[in-house]
Amino acid sequence: MEEKFITIVDIGSYRTAVCTAKVEGSNVNIAAYKEALSDGVLRGAVLNPTKAAGVIRSLITGIEQELGIKISKIITGIPGHKMSNESVSLRRERENPDDSIEAAELNSMTREAYSDRGNERVYSAIPQSFIVGDAVEIMYDDAIGMYGDFIEGKYHLLTGSKAIFDGNERTFKALGLEIAGKYLYSIASSVSTLKSQEKQNGVAMVEFGGNTTNLLIYYKNIIRYAYTLPFGGNNITNDIANECKITEALAESIKRDFGSAMPEKLSVNAEKSLQIKSKSQRDIEVPIKYLAEIINARCKEIFDAILYKIEESGYADLLASGIVLTGGSANLLCIADYIKNVSGYNVRRAMPTGKFNSRGFPRLSDYSAASTVGLLTLALEHGTGMEEIEIIEKTDNREGNDDTPDTAGQQGTVNVTDEPADIPEDKPQEKNDDTDGNGGSWIKTIFGNRKKKEQEKQREHTEKKKTGDGLLNTLFGDEDEI
Numbered sequence: 102m103e104e105k106f107i108t109i110v111d112i113g114s115y116r117t118a119v120c121t122a123k124v125e126g127s128n129v130n131i132a133a134y135k136e137a138l139s140d141g142v143l144r145g146a147v148l149n150p151t152k153a154a155g156v157i158r159s160l161i162t163g164i165e166q167e168l169g170i171k172i173s174k175i176i177t178g179i180p181g182h183k184m185s186n187e188s189v190s191l192r193r194e195r196e197n198p199d200d201s202i203e204a205a206e207l208n209s210m211t212r213e214a215y216s217d218r219g220n221e222r223v224y225s226a227i228p229q230s231f232i233v234g235d236a237v238e239i240m241y242d243d244a245i246g247m248y249g250d251f252i253e254g255k256y257h258l259l260t261g262s263k264a265i266f267d268g269n270e271r272t273f274k275a276l277g278l279e280i281a282g283k284y285l286y287s288i289a290s291s292v293s294t295l296k297s298q299e300k301q302n303g304v305a306m307v308e309f310g311g312n313t314t315n316l317l318i319y320y321k322n323i324i325r326y327a328y329t330l331p332f333g334g335n336n337i338t339n340d341i342a343n344e345c346k347i348t349e350a351l352a353e354s355i356k357r358d359f360g361s362a363m364p365e366k367l368s369v370n371a372e373k374s375l376q377i378k379s380k381s382q383r384d385i386e387v388p389i390k391y392l393a394e395i396i397n398a399r400c401k402e403i404f405d406a407i408l409y410k411i412e413e414s415g416y417a418d419l420l421a422s423g424i425v426l427t428g429g430s431a432n433l434l435c436i437a438d439y440i441k442n443v444s445g446y447n448v449r450r451a452m453p454t455g456k457f458n459s460r461g462f463p464r465l466s467d468y469s470a471a472s473t474v475g476l477l478t479l480a481l482e483h484g485t486g487m488e489e490i491e492i493i494e495k496t497d498n499r500e501g502n503d504d505t506p507d508t509a510g511q512q513g514t515v516n517v518t519d520e521p522a523d524i525p526e527d528k529p530q531e532k533n534d535d536t537d538g539n540g541g542s543w544i545k546t547i548f549g550n551r552k553k554k555e556q557e558k559q560r561e562h563t564e565k566k567k568t569g570d571g572l573l574n575t576l577f578g579d580e581d582e583i
Contacts, residue, residue, distance in 0.1 A: 286315065295451070313332070315327075356396065375389060
């Protein structure tokens with residue numbers, strides 16, 4: 102007996118997810134979902150295809166055993182790291198000007214915009230408008246049915262490194278999997294989170310992920326600008342780990358449970374501390390307000406850069422629907438309020454939605470699943486990636502079916518104390534600023550008693566401002582090569 106399935110492989114900097122949906126006519130049901138910590142991946146790009154393939158193989162095998170199928174086709178995404186924006190025009194003289202323009206003719210011009218560019222690949226060519234005869238600024242749908250001697254199309258190209266593109270393809274080739282469809286991750290996330298009216302009015306989708314933050318701007322229902330910042334929530338985790346001298350796993354845990362992007366909104370927790378007990382080192386006490394200050398400093402860096410890019414796009418004054426925030430780091434407490442305060446835009450946090458049944462798989466309703474849900478939605482809309490598979494033999498392998506990536510090995514326990522604790526005198530001395538995105542300490546370490554901390558507050562504020570000004574130059578200068 103053969104049944105129809107679509108399988109999505111979402112390779113992220115932090116996690117890799119595989120989702121298989123069963124298609125029965127117009128009914129689509131999620132059949133299996135598994136995820137694991139990524140390996141060999143940086144900022145969404147596969148650096149080590151062998152390591153990345155090992156993670157994917159394990160997830161695919163688990164789903165195959167659970168459903169009793171053999172997967173041969175997949176849908177995946179294209180990372181936006183080191184992606185650039187470019188505007189081009191293409192003109193075509195029409196052989197039969199007395200014939201009306203058809204969609205196939207316009208689509209042929211769009212395919213031409215994907216022409217070879219040496220070491221670059223065109224990830225997406227987005228029609229902006231057309232000129233037909235004397236008529237200018239004609240939208241795609243309006244151009245169909247018109248007459249004219251020529252057509253000139255204006256396109257917004259999103260281009261990126263051929264090496265990054267090829268690295269992802271090698272990963273699936275090593276697994277013997279056919280790539281039936283590829284879509285930019287940021288576009289996929291926008292499909293699962295944005296409302297049609299928002300895209301028409303003007304909106305900036307910000308996907309606050311692990312090692313990257315994606316920006317995608319729509320205006321009049323057309324993508325106008327895209328950018329991927331090589332910083333994300335994992336950088337916050339690394340800052341906490343380095344400042345508090347704890348493991349990254351424990352830093353991630355206290356960020357999720359006690360972290361906030363706005364120290365001034367802590368209310369009753371402002372005077373409480375976290376007491377971290379460890380078997381391998383002395384106990385550590387971290388004031389919750391201090392934790393929020395660490396988080397706030399990195400958020401300032403990230404969203405100052407995103408707002409800078411929104412201004413650079415030329416659409417900053419045309420975003421009537423403001424900012425829509427998604428991605429795994431959108432779970433951070435007060436992050437939407439923080440962005441609203443610093444940007445002046447209305448901010449809506451958006452969980453992904455799709456036209457399929459995901460009952461029993463709550464992870465697909467989390468902010469972090471925006472790209473996974475979007476990839477499946479695009480595959481269904483375009484009719485790609487579907488394969489008829491014969492059911493062989495199912496294995497009961499549902500344990501951990503919808504678990505989050507394993508973070509075993511967290512050392513220490515966390516208790517909350519009512520009294521603020523002095524930062525121990527023997528904390529390390531001040532460190533140099535770090536703007537390489539690898540999680541080093543880049544804010545000033547506060548040490549000594551609370552009184553000393555207050556005395557140094559003004560000096561710290563001045564240093565942070567200097568650091569922030571320098572970071573914009575670092576972010577938009579030469580990046581580490583991949």
